[in-house]
Amino acid sequence: MRGLTAPLVRCALVLALIVAPVACGEPEKAKVTVMVPWSGTEFKAFYAVVKAFEKDHGIDVEPQVTRALTQQLDAAVAADAEPDLAVLPSVGAIAKYREEGALRRLDVDTDAFVQPFRGLGMHGADVYAVPVKADVKSLIWYDAAVTPRPPTDLTALRSRADRWCLGLESGPTSGWPGADWIADILLAERGVGPYTAWASGDAPWRGGAVEKAWTAWGDLVAGAREDAATFNFRDAAEEMTTRGCALSHGALSAMAFAPARVRDGGYTYVPSSRETLEVSADFVGKFTGNRSADEFIAYLAGARAQQAWVDEPGFALSADSRVTTYADATQGRIAGMLRSPRYTLCFSAADAMDPDVSAAFYRAVLDYANGKPLTPLLEALDKVQKELGYTRGASPPPPGPLCRPLNQP
Numbered sequence: 296m297r298g299l300t301a302p303l304v305r306c307a308l309v310l311a312l313i314v315a316p317v318a319c320g321e322p323e324k325a326k327v328t329v330m331v332p333w334s335g336t337e338f339k340a341f342y343a344v345v346k347a348f349e350k351d352h353g354i355d356v357e358p359q360v361t362r363a364l365t366q367q368l369d370a371a372v373a374a375d376a377e378p379d380l381a382v383l384p385s386v387g388a389i390a391k392y393r394e395e396g397a398l399r400r401l402d403v404d405t406d407a408f409v410q411p412f413r414g415l416g417m418h419g420a421d422v423y424a425v426p427v428k429a430d431v432k433s434l435i436w437y438d439a440a441v442t443p444r445p446p447t448d449l450t451a452l453r454s455r456a457d458r459w460c461l462g463l464e465s466g467p468t469s470g471w472p473g474a475d476w477i478a479d480i481l482l483a484e485r486g487v488g489p490y491t492a493w494a495s496g497d498a499p500w501r502g503g504a505v506e507k508a509w510t511a512w513g514d515l516v517a518g519a520r521e522d523a524a525t526f527n528f529r530d531a532a533e534e535m536t537t538r539g540c541a542l543s544h545g546a547l548s549a550m551a552f553a554p555a556r557v558r559d560g561g562y563t564y565v566p567s568s569r570e571t572l573e574v575s576a577d578f579v580g581k582f583t584g585n586r587s588a589d590e591f592i593a594y595l596a597g598a599r600a601q602q603a604w605v606d607e608p609g610f611a612l613s614a615d616s617r618v619t620t621y622a623d624a625t626q627g628r629i630a631g632m633l634r635s636p637r638y639t640l641c642f643s644a645a646d647a648m649d650p651d652v653s654a655a656f657y658r659a660v661l662d663y664a665n666g667k668p669l670t671p672l673l674e675a676l677d678k679v680q681k682e683l684g685y686t687r688g689a690s691p692p693p694p695g696p697l698c699r700p701l702n703q704p
Contacts, residue, residue, distance in 0.1 A: 365468075480512055
């Protein structure tokens with residue numbers, strides 16, 4: 296018996312080599328990598344959409360989560376190690392990666408998305424990015440049980456003595472809550488022309504309407520600026536619960552409100568303008584030739600995935616005109632603003648700028664909150680624009696119109 300062992304072992308090995316391809320003959324599942332900046336409730340909502348896609352399509356989606364998305368994506372592109380898909384950190388990044396040849400054209404229909412979101416993901420007739428999640432930033436939040444309704448006018452609001460909830464810390468993008476606020480003030484008080492000129496790099500930072508918006512913001516939050524640069528923006532919103540402050544500014548998804556307090560109308564809002572709203576979106580773009588990635592991004596752009604996303608916790612909004620049903624009434628009213636011809640929608644100025652300009656903008660907001668003089672900060676921002684090749688009247692245009700005209704759906 297012992298003498299037969301070696302031949303038997305050899306036969307077993309041969310058989311194993313012959314049979315193995317049959318037993319393991321099923322092809323490995325296709326995989327899609329996607330770089331995202333979301334965490335907590337935002338990520339859970341996205342992942343629910345991912346799991347539904349994986350179940351129906353037999354494709355694995357591998358999220359790569361990072362808080363430093365701009366730096367990580369830049370490094371990946373430079374090293375030819377791009378993810379298949381990525382959330383693009385700004386509209387300026389869409390233009391940058393497209394011009395570099397890193398961002399690929401998409402064969403996907405985005406006609407159902409309202410303006411300005413649809414056009415900002417395009418170059419001419421070609422689609423390069425899909426606005427998978429939207430926000431309205433021009434909202435002033437308060438607790439209706441204890442705080443009188445604020446005026447829908449930022450100028451009138453400065454005459455009130457309410458304490459603002461102000462937190463500017465947000466990891467690598469700290470400063471953005473103040474940048475949004477400054478842009479909102481400029482849009483509400485000066486209108487679309489000065490706003491788009493500034494966001495497009497055709498207006499100076501120092502002097503004129505832009506400097507006045509900075510000053511107005513500084514005056515408005517003067518009582519809340521101490522330690523704001525190191526205070527997390529979501530923790531700041533939570534202060535409304537402890538009665539530490541009365542008013543908060545920004546998108547619903549950025550507020551750390553208990554969902555029940557929003558659903559019962561305890562926490563509610565007024566728009567900061569009767570005609571113009573600052574909006575934003577998370578766009579997804581494609582960096583490789585992975586065909587499974589085409590399948591996933593087409594799914595994300597569809598009404599089914601868009602509806603599923605807003606149905607999840609996290610108060611996401613959709614810019615897809617086919618998505619009109621929201622379980623939460625407050626969330627639904629805000630989403631209705633995106634489709635309403637009553638408002639001119641203007642995309643977030645910082646998100647429309649070159650990524651290097653917006654990063655400098657955020658740093659300047661932190662310095663200003665910490666008490667540094669405004670004039671040298673604005674002079675430095677003008678210098679950054681100049682070094683990037685911006686010249687007034689000849690700066691690179693954004694991918695599409697930043698604002699949707701009034702009465703246009």
